[in-house]
Amino acid sequence: MKKSFLPYIVFAVLWHYGCSSTVTFDQQSVRRQIPLSETEEIIGTLASDDMKGRDTKSGGYYKAAAYVIDYFKAHNIQPFYPEYKDSLVTDSLLSYNVVGHIGPFLPHRKTVLIGAHLDHIGIKGSVGDTLYNGANDNASGSTAALQIGAFLAQHTWEQNIVISLFADEEKGLKGAEHLAERMKKENVKLDYLVNFEMLGTVLTTGENQVYLTGYEHSNMAEVFNAVSPNFVQFLPEAKAYNLFKRSDNYPFAKTFGVAAQTFATFDFKNYDHYHGAEDEVENLDLENLNAVIGTAAYSLAVILQNKTPIIWNQKEEAEQ
């Protein structure tokens, strides 16, 4: 080898190993960077009476969306669409998904989407507590998407990372359907979607655990558990009730044929207030929520850094 090639080889090696990811993530330090106080502040704000149940009819949804946009701006998450808004009309009311991305968005790269639905069911009835704050459903998942997004935004990734807070989930997954179709038309190369729903109570199998919908249809659980052992569980009820098709992950699985799945802790035994007026922050375990968010952020960081493939088993999906 001629000596004159050496600088180029050194450059190439540094380019390959030096530019991408020199950070080594460790669970404790990632967890420390996602403080409980911030978890409490975000979920407390999103589930406050001021947000009027985060519905477009009550008007609260727009307040919640404005809060998310401010959070994105404060944490270096860039607008994926103008003003972060992917607009749609549901039941004659204007609505929008709030969509941001981390680092540059390069069309040729694979895209990883992190999501949660922001909307809830608003105001119902006229007697007693008429405000449905939806602390667990889904201020908890929204808090996870925001804090994980803010953490990931502090680092450089070789994938496109998009964070979406979905609109109109409660009206039939309308926001997610809209975004999935739009991204498909725009040729976004979706690699996988990680969605967060109802994480505010402790899963019956143990603290700091979640279950995954569509568990057996991809290697997602296995991949997360390889980083954080026992974090992701199989919930028989999730399969029996086909929860895989009941949240914002589903339109992406259907449209793109990739692993698009939901992490949750609501297991039908650990919360009595599903779609009730008592779905309030006081009834949740925020320490456990914070632990779950930290563990998910750490696991995802390692998976993204290692570019671990998350593979969808289409055949099994078709058999459902």
Ligand SMILES: [Zn+2]
């Ligand atoms: Zn929900």
